[in-house]
Amino acid sequence: MASGWAPDGAVQDQIDDSVSDAVRLARSRLPTGPGETHCQHCGQEIPEARRVAMPGAVLCVDCQSRQDRPAFASAYNRRGSKDSQLR
Structure with a gap:
């Protein structure tokens, strides 16, 4: 439900x-x-097939995967509860 002078569905339109x-x-x-x-x-x-699916590709799938992988991964679950970190 919109508020004020906004029409119904205005929030969804903005999203x-x-x-x-x-x-x-x-x-x-x-x-x-x-x-x-x-x-x-x-x-x-x-x-x-990769060149057709991804125009402009300059790396093979393996090299692209290695490049996209994060350099450092933490061993701690920072989003979970403290109980999940103790296990």
């Missing part, structure tokens, strides 16, 4: 617009263009 803007921004940051036929890191051939 939808925010999500659409975030999706548009994320898509604009994706690489474009022909990409590479061989991985820039290891030199292995990038499969045709």
